[in-house]
Amino acid sequence: MARGLQTAGLVAVLCAGCGTASTPVPANTEKETVATPSFPVLAPDTQEDPLAARIDGPQPVPEVELDGLHAAVEQNPADPGARRNLAMGLFRSGYRKEAIEQFEEAARLDPTAARLMDLAHAYGSASRLDDAEAVYDRVLAARPDVPVALYHLANIAFTKAELGRATELYRRAIGHDPNYLLAHYRLGIALKTRRQWVEAYQTFGKVLNLEPGDAEEASAFENALYEIAMLDIQHGELKRAEETLAVLIESNADHAQAHYGYGQLLLRQGRVVEAQRELQTHAQLRSRHKPTGTVATGK
Structure with missing residues (x-):
């Protein structure tokens, strides 16, 4: 995919240390009783x-x-x-x-x-x-061993604010399919939400080492770049963040959040006029594109 080729040089820098093993997080084992239609015993799959x-x-x-x-x-x-x-x-x-x-x-x-x-x-x-x-x-x-079921369960746990359980389920999905790009990305989001900044950064970096296979994965790939840039801004790595956001905007000029992040970076650098332009672009793109999808759908 062209997007992956455009970022190849940057990925090598961003992903330094991305292979570091993460420390497993205990799952939240609390589970409420739910009602669901009654089915016979699960039959073996056929075709x-x-x-x-x-x-x-x-x-x-x-x-x-x-x-x-x-x-x-x-x-x-x-x-x-x-x-x-x-x-x-x-x-x-x-x-x-x-x-x-x-x-x-x-x-x-x-x-x-x-x-x-x-x-x-x-x-x-x-x-x-x-x-x-x-x-x-x-x-x-x-x-x-069905990673997509683990992934969807993790998304549901995340929606219910069961972050420990979500993290554990994403890890299990990745354990069965190490190339599961969406699971890596969502794990990064869960880790960021838990303020585990280093692990989150490394996990987003792992996304950049995978090749998107469809539009949903391509979107997650771009969003991982955005998340890396925002973590860099948060921790004062402004030059690296600027490089990352420039690559993202060059790859997809309609990525609203990339323009927002770039605007925030420019404000920190005192480049107010440029920042206002980026934030205005962000607002225009947001008004054109309404979010779609649900947490429990996808690949």
Whole structure:
């Protein structure tokens, strides 16, 4: 990816010491009891990989196609594949409640890890975090080596301010998949939130040693650069922060937070006019791009 090539020289400097092992943080073992639909014992997987279970789509499904998906379920209501196809069509078209009902029925009929991952992802996207957490736990009870389930559980724990548990779950996800870019990035955020500055810096540096595979990972890669720069500003490393932010803005001139960070840096240097220009750019970009996504969705 071009973005990775553009930052190659800077990454070598930023990632000095990034291989240092982190000290494990004990998990918060407190867990509230949650209600979730009852399913049979988890069946073994067949063809589908739960790691590829992503239900969010780029655009709504036309009504005529939804009618066809409804008809397929009516013709064979015991077919979990037909239920899943309808659920995905409904979900992508904004019918979240009806979609979740179909995901629940598909998982009841075919309680494989793939179907349960679909359901947990749908719960998370609908902000039903307790239900999502319970279903991810069911997947991991049968298959503890599914890093994406650990990652989503960590995101949920982070949202609930269970930072110790979130940190431990991100580490477990990375343990099963050392190249899990999103897990490294979110671990860095959790460590920064816990004010573990050195570990956070090193973890963001590890993100820069990985190659983004899609738009979501590319965004996390850019955000890791931003986080490194802000930590450098916080600790007085203004020259290095300026270099990092310059690389980020050159790579993506629409990265609003990069302009904000650069504005803050310029203010510290007494370059007020330039700072005002960067902060104004930040405000303009923020007004154009509204945040999207939820904590329990993603790769």
